[in-house]
Amino acid sequence: HIGDLEEVAKRFKIKEICVSQGALTKTSFVKRLQELKRPVRPLKAGDKLPIMGNHLQVLYPQKVGDGGNNDSIVLYGKLLGTSFLFTGDLEKEGEKELIDSYPNLKVSVLKAGHHGSKGSSSEMFLNQIQPSIALISAGEHNRYKHPNEETLERFKDRNIRVLRTDQDGAIRFKGWFKLSSETVR
Structure with a gap:
């Protein structure tokens, strides 16, 4: 679950966010990832x-x-x-x-x-x-x-x-x- 993803990103240095390829089919999730401005790596x-x-x-x-x-x-x-x-x-x-x-x-x-x-x-x-x-x-x-x-x-x-x-x-x-x-x- 990624409910507090933005809070985690405020407190920790995130080099890369790893996700399943299917997670990138969720437009609301992709939008949240884009707002974080961190590299995303589909696995x-x-x-x-x-x-x-x-x-x-x-x-x-x-x-x-x-x-x-x-x-x-x-x-x-x-x-x-x-x-x-x-x-x-x-x-x-x-x-x-x-x-x-x-x-x-x-x-x-x-x-x-x-x-x-x-x-x-x-x-x-x-x-x-x-x-x-x-x-x-x-x-x-x-x-x-x-x-x-x-x-x-x-x-x-x-x-x-x-x-x-x-x-x-x-x-x-x-x-x-x-x-x-x-x-x-």
């Missing part, structure tokens, strides 16, 4: 983003979508020997496309799709990628009541440790030779 599957002497690989979307939740950019990478999957607002239909394209995909840390909504982190998806940690980004007392209890139960049934911004605050991973996590409230 597609196969692109790579440098980070910490390594890179994150764009796994999804593989085609131009409609700019909706299942047009979210999905990033995969190994940082400090730990595999991460960042799924944006991806829901179960997008998760199915993703695992159909990458049937051997396994990850240690999953940034759960769509704030842990009922329609994300499906059983099939979790069984395939087998994360040990799930990160859920959700505002405290949000109007959508994210994360959903059924989704949390799916994590619990698989012994997946859950870290939530609504309860735990900011989540930070740190390390030099070994990665560890901590929450900051």
Whole structure:
């Protein structure tokens, strides 16, 4: 979600804004981007983003979508020997496309799709990628009541440790030779 994009741009130096190609089909979004006067880079599957002497690989979307939740950019990478999957607002239909394209995909840390909504982190998806940690980004007392209890139960049934911004605050991973996590409230 980009509801506070302009506020973020006031407080942080933004070199480039990365978006899915489908997001550029939304004229209201394109207008907001133009007003920010920052370079915009549309991403597609196969692109790579440098980070910490390594890179994150764009796994999804593989085609131009409609700019909706299942047009979210999905990033995969190994940082400090730990595999991460960042799924944006991806829901179960997008998760199915993703695992159909990458049937051997396994990850240690999953940034759960769509704030842990009922329609994300499906059983099939979790069984395939087998994360040990799930990160859920959700505002405290949000109007959508994210994360959903059924989704949390799916994590619990698989012994997946859950870290939530609504309860735990900011989540930070740190390390030099070994990665560890901590929450900051």
